[in-house]
Amino acid sequence: MLFAAGFGTRMGELTRDTPKPLLKVAGKTLLDRTLELTTVIAAERTIVNAHxxxxxxxxxxxxxxxxxxxxxxxxxxxxxxxxNALPLLGDGPVFTSNTDAVWHGPNPFEMLRDAWRPDDMDALLLCLPKENAIGHKGTGDFVLNEVGQIRRGPGVVYSGVQILKTGGLADIAETSFSLNVLWDKMCASGRLYGLTYPGKWCDVGSPEGLQLAEGLLEAKDV
Structure with missing residues (x-):
């Protein structure tokens, strides 16, 4: 499941007539870059939401x-x-991903697939040390313990990519809500886990982020 429904308001005029996932970095749309990364996991089906x-x-x-x-x-x-997309996705755990980032390092979906332990985990979030999160401002999102369980707090930055069990979504009353609601329930039961990404990642949420992403990709090609 790739998230592509947002308004991209931080992009200003760049998203007046174009959704952010269709903006190009180094000649290729953000959405296509994310889709290319997903090919390694050979998902049964891929869904993109849109608004x-x-x-x-x-x-x-x-x-x-x-x-x-x-x-x-x-x-x-x-x-x-x-x-809303579960009728298309089915009942099993799903990968979810934002579509506004570029990567320099191992394939993030492959890393999550190889580290997923469904007997212990309800969600596995791919995170980065702050120094590897290019363009990200803030103190971080989560703190990992020695076995990989995570809780809220200043520390690593959530990359926007995860594996998630979806059963708990049925218990949430709101129609429109963030996945943070589900994460908090998983955290309380000790089943919210994180995995640290060893490469670099760039948040492409602003015009400045587009420039930073171009630089990261140029460095990757060197």
């Missing part, structure tokens, strides 16, 4: 085999959007 300029997202994906979950009339946030 803002949803017609353009659907047109871009036409003929690819990727299904689009359109959110209308209201945007549903990450939790509501994932729950």
């Amino acid at each position: 803002y300029h949803h017609q353009k997202v659907a047109e871009h994906l036409k003929g690819t085999g990727v299904q689009v979950s359109i959110e209308l009339p209201d945007i549903l946030e990450t939790g509501g959007g994932l729950r």
Whole structure:
């Protein structure tokens, strides 16, 4: 499940007529870059949600085999959007990913797949040390303990990619809600885990982020 429904307001004029996932970095859209990374896991199906300029997202994906979950009339946030797409996704654990980042290092989806332990985990979030999170401002999102369980606090930065069991979504009353609601429940039961990414990652949420991402990709090609 790739999240592509947001308004991209920090991009200003760049997203006035174009959804952020269709902005290009080094000649390729952010959405296509994320889709390319997912090929390593050979998912049974791939869903992209869409709201803002949803017609353009659907047109871009036409003929690819990727299904689009359109959110209308209201945007549903990450939790509501994932729950809305469950009829397309099925009942098993899912990978979810934002579509506004570029990577320099191992494939993030492959790392999560290899570290996933469903007997112990309800979610496994890929995180980064702050110094490897290019363009990210803040003190971090989570603290990891010695076995990888995570709790809220200043520390590592969530990368936007995870494996998640979806059963708990049915117990949330709101229609539009963040996945943070589900994470908090998993954290309370000791089943929210994190994995540290060893490479670099760039948040492409602003025009400055686009420039930083171009620089990261240029460094990767050297």
